[in-house]
Amino acid sequence: MRIFHLSAECYPVAKVGGLADVVGALPKYQRLAGLDPAVVMPYYDRKFTRENVFDTVFQSATLLGTRRLYFEILKERTDKLGFELYLVKIPGLIDRENIYCYPDETEQFIAFQLAFLDWINYSQQSPDIIHCHDHHSGLVPFLLQYSKLYTRLAKTPTVFTLHNGQYHGAFGWDKLSYLPEIDLTKTGLLDWSGGINPLASAVRCASKYTTVSPSYLEELAVSANGLEYLFFLERSRGIGIINGIDTEVWNPATDPMIAEKYTSPKIAEWKQKNKEVLCTHFNLEPQKPLISFIGRLVFEKGADMLAGAIERSLVEYEGKVNFLILGAGDPDTEESLQELKEKFPKDCNVYIGYNEELAHLVYAGADFLLMPSRVEPCGLNQLYALRYGTLPLVRSTGGLKDTVIDFGDKGGYGIRFNNTSVEDIDYAITRAIVLFEDAKKLQTLRKRMMALDFSWHISAKQYMDLYKSLNPTTI
Numbered sequence: 001m002r003i004f005h006l007s008a009e010c011y012p013v014a015k016v017g018g019l020a021d022v023v024g025a026l027p028k029y030q031r032l033a034g035l036d037p038a039v040v041m042p043y044y045d046r047k048f049t050r051e052n053v054f055d056t057v058f059q060s061a062t063l064l065g066t067r068r069l070y071f072e073i074l075k076e077r078t079d080k081l082g083f084e085l086y087l088v089k090i091p092g093l094i095d096r097e098n099i100y101c102y103p104d105e106t107e108q109f110i111a112f113q114l115a116f117l118d119w120i121n122y123s124q125q126s127p128d129i130i131h132c133h134d135h136h137s138g139l140v141p142f143l144l145q146y147s148k149l150y151t152r153l154a155k156t157p158t159v160f161t162l163h164n165g166q167y168h169g170a171f172g173w174d175k176l177s178y179l180p181e182i183d184l185t186k187t188g189l190l191d192w193s194g195g196i197n198p199l200a201s202a203v204r205c206a207s208k209y210t211t212v213s214p215s216y217l218e219e220l221a222v223s224a225n226g227l228e229y230l231f232f233l234e235r236s237r238g239i240g241i242i243n244g245i246d247t248e249v250w251n252p253a254t255d256p257m258i259a260e261k262y263t264s265p266k267i268a269e270w271k272q273k274n275k276e277v278l279c280t281h282f283n284l285e286p287q288k289p290l291i292s293f294i295g296r297l298v299f300e301k302g303a304d305m306l307a308g309a310i311e312r313s314l315v316e317y318e319g320k321v322n323f324l325i326l327g328a329g330d331p332d333t334e335e336s337l338q339e340l341k342e343k344f345p346k347d348c349n350v351y352i353g354y355n356e357e358l359a360h361l362v363y364a365g366a367d368f369l370l371m372p373s374r375v376e377p378c379g380l381n382q383l384y385a386l387r388y389g390t391l392p393l394v395r396s397t398g399g400l401k402d403t404v405i406d407f408g409d410k411g412g413y414g415i416r417f418n419n420t421s422v423e424d425i426d427y428a429i430t431r432a433i434v435l436f437e438d439a440k441k442l443q444t445l446r447k448r449m450m451a452l453d454f455s456w457h458i459s460a461k462q463y464m465d466l467y468k469s470l471n472p473t474t475i
């Protein structure tokens with residue numbers, strides 16, 4: 001079964017968050033399960049693209065309104081990621097360093113989708129499934145069905161996976177001319193609130209849509225940044241499939257990015273060694289419990305609450321706990337965390353920026369990982385934390401609710417709280433500090449966490465079953 005995954009991110013080619021991790025791992029497991037997946041993404045001028053060899057497999061030009069855009073499809077020569085990787089390169093539009101935030105982002109992602117469709121159409125490819133991820137490829141299901149250009153492919157089943165309902169990629173009707181000739185009686189399938197909304201269109205036009213956790217699918221009908229009614233109406237066409245993790249990349253026994261690998265069953269000793277390296281570097285004390293946060297410093301993640309909640313705990317439990325924050329994002333939040341670090345230089349440190357290696361070391365060396373997310377479609381951080389014996393403190397929402405059981409409940413291993421508020425976060429931290437004093441209990445919980453299986457095998461099978469249900473000829 002030939003599958004094309006379309007995505008703006010893919011680890012290790014280009015990553016901002018969990019989308020990259022998913023698109024870099026799921027196809028690997030799909031290939032192991034006997035499918036024939038390929039990832040197609042925009043070309044970025046980054047380390048991975050500079051250091052690897054690519055062959056140009058197709059060249060043509062596409063039209064974006066009146067602009068004629070020359071494009072190339074590049075294929076990574078060795079399939080070193082465990083699947084075929086194709087990059088869409090459009091000189092002057094899709095050949096830059098960053099993934100997001102250019103003023104012509106709308107043009108970039110429309111052109112990406114048009115170039116992909118032109119390529120598979122003109123090169124006579126007939127994929128069994130086109131799997132689109134997030135709004136960056138959200139127009140593909142509509143275009144396949146309602147643009148004359150792609151009639152040959154119109155019956156191709158499409159799956160749309162929604163990783164984040166907060167971002168829609170919406171733009172004005174004045175840019176309709178960027179799309180190729182379409183059936184104008186169907187423009188309602190593009191519209192939401194008076195604009196063209198790629199996310200809404202994908203949810204309506206894909207053969208099926210999925211969310212990255214079952215709870216998130218339910219939550220979208222009440223909280224989807226203005227698309228609630230859409231999700232209420234389309235609820236029955238959606239499926240929640242929880243993300244897995246790449247257990248090769250995230251393996252404490254082999255991880256080259258951590259200071260001490262986990263080779264014996266002595267979890268506490270192994271963790272302590274990683275923690276010592278981390279604490280020495282960040283001027284923290286390794287005998288105290290270490291609570292960390294890793295992630296985008298944005299409202300969705302509850303990052304704006306961190307400084308207030310941490311300050312409260314540091315005042316309450318003076319000298320008894322350490323904090324380490326790794327993240328980048330909203331400038332006000334970054335500033336409030338820097339101020340916190342200056343106020344409590346011995347108990348709190350902050351690394352503003354993106355650092356993949358450091359993230360691995362933090363998962364290995366921290367005792368607890370705090371995730372006060374307001375919205376968390378799945379969340380991978382808690383899954384990595386669990387694999388590295390780091391107890392997650394999570395707000396009960398979305399995928400966090402689906403993957404973390406409070407240690408007070410039968411078979412539990414984490415700490416859950418209900419609100420993204422200073423009070424709830426502080427109470428969760430209090431529970432963590434008390435738990436840290438009970439070494440035996442903590443050891444039992446760490447063993448329990450590390451024995452959990454969040455590998456891709458189960459979820460990859462669910463995607464496979466979904467594909468088969470859409471394309472009976474390939475069974």
Ligand code: ADP
Nearest residue numbers: 017018295296327353354355356359379380381
């Ligand atoms: P989201 O995709 O919403 O950001 P996820 O929990 O799905 O959240 O995935 C976040 C991914 O990005 C994880 O792999 C996490 O380790 C990584 N990450 C986030 N911020 C940073 C950072 N500042 N440095 C290194 N890795 C980060």
Ligand code: GLC
Nearest residue numbers: 018019163376377378379380
């Ligand atoms: C999004 C979500 C995150 C999820 C990730 C991968 O960025 O915010 O919760 O884990 O996508 O699906």
